[in-house]
Amino acid sequence: MASAFSSRRCLVSIMTAAEKAGEASGGQSSSVDRVWRWLEEVPDPEIPVVSVVDLGIVRDVSMEDGKYVVTVTPTYSGCPATAVISLDIENALHARGLEDVRIETRLSPAWTTAWITDNAREKLKNYGIAPPVEGACVGAMKAAGPVACPRCGSLNTVETSRFGSTPCKAHWRCNDCLEPFDYFKSF
Amino acid sequence: MATGKHDQTLFELSLRMGDNALILGQRISAWCGHAPVLEEDIALANVALDLIGQASLWLGFAGEIEGEGRTADNLAFLRADREFRNCLLVEQPNGDFGHTLMRQFLFDAWHLPMLKALTLSSDERVAAIAAKSAKEATYHLERSEDFVIRLGDGSDESHRRMQDALDVLWPFAGELTCADEIDVALADKGLGPDLGAIGAEYKEYMERMLKKATLTADWQAPIRKGGKVGDHSEALGHLLPEMQWLQRSHPGAVW
Structure with a gap:
């Protein structure tokens, strides 16, 4: 881990002196905005087409005593990706030259798929994962409405298993194109 | 058990919630690679993952309350x-798939209303862990309820197995809703719910669901209890050496 980390740091440019100077002169909100932009490039370890920001996992970025604090929320309490996500965020910010980074975990309010951005829903669909169908019964895993097949768009689809390859997905099948597909559960 | 300046009842609540999730998670993890169909194998592993994640939150919190530096891993x-403060139900052996599902159903049907009630706890950390866990418990119950009805009201063979499982496991269900002095103290402080109200809800739900599943519970059966105060069945004695083997053999080992 240590060696992979240091080699990553060598590959990317660190903050320029001018950028650091800008920060010192009180450009705090702009530097926080920049951290948000960098985090938008950190992919989810399980579904790399979407970022940790797209998924609503990053809840806040702030600066406390010269230290960046990134607040994250777990998707599912046992999701093994949670620890990897925190590490990826730290590594990504270190690679940009930010040495002092702290990751905080926030449980409340609990993560919901309603926080997934529209842009990310489109990316999920193009990747072959039907995005969550949000509705009145968020929290109950039954889809609130018909789930469109991400391949052919048909609404003639059926759930084959409420559990899939990761905690956030269910197995579905399209009755028209007959392809199985993953559905990102509304949660 | 530690008796420091910390709130012992809150510590006990966290251990009870955490140990229930941990021991049931450990039990159903044993199905990984052995379930009757692939989808169920994945489902059981996913439910186990949720429960172990919840256990980590509860036990981490218990360690914080205790304030003696014990982590969730230390406690587990x-x-x-x-x-251990889990109820006897969750430590009972897996048995066949029917037993495993019935145990899950009897637990989920209590776990969900319990977690929902705990979201109203006067301790905001308890409320936050409960709110997170309740979302997961919602679909655990949807699945186990669905299965118990389908298999209970299924073929002669599936009905027989589900009834066998209910006969064996039903006496253990009573402990979930049986309040002791800690539960009463928690309710008095607004930290936890009135277990009597959860029990009434549980009974009404079970009557309705077991009827749908064409299964019969022995409502007169004496309650088998003790786990909540550390008086466990032999089953836990067999489970722990397997679960704890690595840390017991190689103290302090980390990934």
């Missing part, structure tokens, strides 16, 4: 059987 792997 370095306590002896008498220090």
Whole structure:
């Protein structure tokens, strides 16, 4: 881990002196905005087409005593990706030259798929994962409405298993194109 | 058990919630690679993952309350059987698939209303863990309820197995809703719910669901209890050495 980390740091440019100077002169909100932009490039370890920001996992970025604090929320309490996500965020910010980074975990309010951005829903669909169908019964895993097949768009689809390859997905099948597909559960 | 300046009832609540999730998670993890169909294998592993994640939140919180530096891992792997606070139901052996599902159903049907009630706890950390866990418990119950009805009201063979499972496991369900002095103290402080109200809801739900599943519970059966105060069945004594083996053999080992 240590060696992979240091080699990553060598590959990317660190903050320029001018950028650091800008920060010192009180450009705090702009530097926080920049951290948000960098985090938008950190992919989810399980579904790399979407970022940790797209998924609503990053809840806040702030600066406390010269230290960046990134607040994250777990998707599912046992999701093994949670620890990897925190590490990826730290590594990504270190690679940009930010040495002092702290990751905080926030449980409340609990993560919901309603926080997934529209842009990310489109990316999920193009990747072959039907995005969550949000509705009145968020929290109950039954889809609130018909789930469109991400391949052919048909609404003639059926759930084959409420559990899939990761905690956030269910197995579905399209009755028209007959392809199985993953559905990102509304949660 | 530690008796420091910390709130002992809150510590006990966290251990009870955490140990229930941990021990049931450990039990159903054993199905990984052995379930009757692939989808169920994945489902059981996913439910186990949720429960172990919840256990980590509860036990981490218990360690914080205690304030003696014990982590969730320390509590999971370095306590002896008498220090565990899970109810007897969750430590019962997996048996066949029917037993495993019935145990899950009897637990989920209590777990969900319990967690929902705990979201109203006067301790905001308890409320936050409960709110997170309740979302997961919602679909655990949807699945186990669905299965118990389908298999209970299924073929002669599936009905027989589900009834067998209910006969064996039903006496253990009573402990979930049976309040002791800790539960009463928690309710008095607004930290936890009135278990009597959860029990009434549980009974009404079970009557309705078991009827749908064409299964019969022995409502007169004496309650088998003790786990909540550390008085466990032999089953936990067999489970712990397997779960704790690595940390017991190689103290302090990390990934």
